[in-house]
Amino acid sequence: MTVRELNENVDKILQDIPDRDFDKTCILEDFGNITREALALHPEEEISPDRCQKVLGAANTRALGYPLQYILGEWEFYGLKFRVGEGVLIPRADTEALVDVSLVQLRKMHKKLDRKVHVIDLCSGSGCVAISIAKKMEEAAQLYAVELSGEAFPYLSENVRNNNVNVRLFRGDVMDGRMLDNFRDPIDDERFIPIDCIVANPPYLTDDEMSNLQREVTFEPETALYGGSDGLKFYRVIACMWNYLLTPGGLMIFEVGDNESAIVSRILEENGFGDIFTEKDGAGIIRVVGGHKM
Template identity: 40%
Template sequence: MVNRLPRTVRLEIQRQLEQAGLESARWESRVLVETVLELSGGQPFPETPLTPAQLERLETMTARRCAHEPLQYLCGTWEFFGLPFAVGLGVLIPRQDTETLVETVLELRRETSSTRLLDLCSGSGCIPAAISAHLSGVTGDCVELSPQALPYLRRNLSRLAPDLQVVAGDVCSPPPELLQKQYDVITSNPPYLTAEDMTHLQPEVTHEPEQALFGGGDGLAFYRTLTPLWKPCLAEGGWLVYEAGMGQAESVLQILEENGFVRCRIVPDLAGIPRVILGAAAKKSWK
């Protein structure tokens, strides 16, 4: 690229992305230029030429995107529930599907003055941070095992949800002291891709951590382990709220019911796909 105006360079990038077979080349080219110029989405491009350093950065980012590295990693931040989250290699990218889980928790706790929250497999921290940003009095813990994801989790929570604590550990074999705590809500978007799913990943998804994707042969291993393990940590009447993959909701619902949860139900995402499964730890007054 030669020293040109942003709008001209964006067209060049768009052509390169199209040649690489990227379907959203027009939009993505704009996002790349906005990222380098540090513009908010939709702001008009300036009428001043890009600097040599900006052009060099754009060339590098464009080449990496043409190689199907995720756009989110190239940008370094990605929006989820209206909030900017730091993301990069080693952390699962926040997805719009997961906003349904956040909305479900907000509906459950909207009338409360405080919420003790536990988030399992926290990754970037998008779920607990979004909940904390939209509810008053949220405290609790976020558990993540990956040493690559933990820096992103700590950075995002320190900025967006400082009252939540990061726990470096395995959700399937947690520190005993954590199992002694009580929470009003436990949330999790655990790894849920099946063995078959893992053989048909989109090129971009192959850059994301397998540890955050693979949920065992049928994708349900984490639900089977986490549900009985963490149920004693729920306060009476507290809620366990999961995200699940396409076609898994009924099986996850059955796991909750088999473990004694009540008021179990499934919530569809914006595309109508059964996405969120929740159940309550029974109160003594509930039948």
């Protein structure tokens, strides 16, 4: 099969995928080693049957609605590469707003405190939030990440290693108070390490949203998506329980679902946070809610 014929076949296979050009380009490049330039300059070049089979296999899988990111096995977030696959949530561009706002606040905090700031990323998944913050803050921050899923955790470890950052990892349940014991001061275990910031993009979809998922999202783990019937169960527990580790003035900052910003702001206020702020994502939807421990 020639480059041109293979391209036409992939195009046909992906005909029901919206914006299929992007998917087609990624699949041709990743599985066939065929760049856009090769397509334009050498359309009659023969491709080996083995390479054709790999490309067509990937295209057929994508046509079933399987996420492109899982097919490629890697995705970019905040300019960094993350390994992804079944069992781990695919990093979303929306979540970059959470990293942006956290970085602004953490840089201010670092300047004011004149010491390394300590940051816990709860519900870390692929580690995209913790790793991006660690990369940008360099020596100015110590990152910790907590993740429950045994399927997601190996991706988290690998992404920390591949991105060459110092993030301490804990496997466990953020709803379990005993997790806080991991943050006891190693010298005096009556005390806890002072934490300056808790950041989280927890599961936040409601019952209604779970029953109307886009086809691609149904391949992602339910445990990464479902936030209880009203979508808010993680915010309530994190704001109430993890609050305990924060220093006075410390920051708690969340990604929130569509229409959740007002109620999450209230949850923060009810749990002793003030100076509540919000921030929109690239689509103009309020995606980030944060506050400082009073």
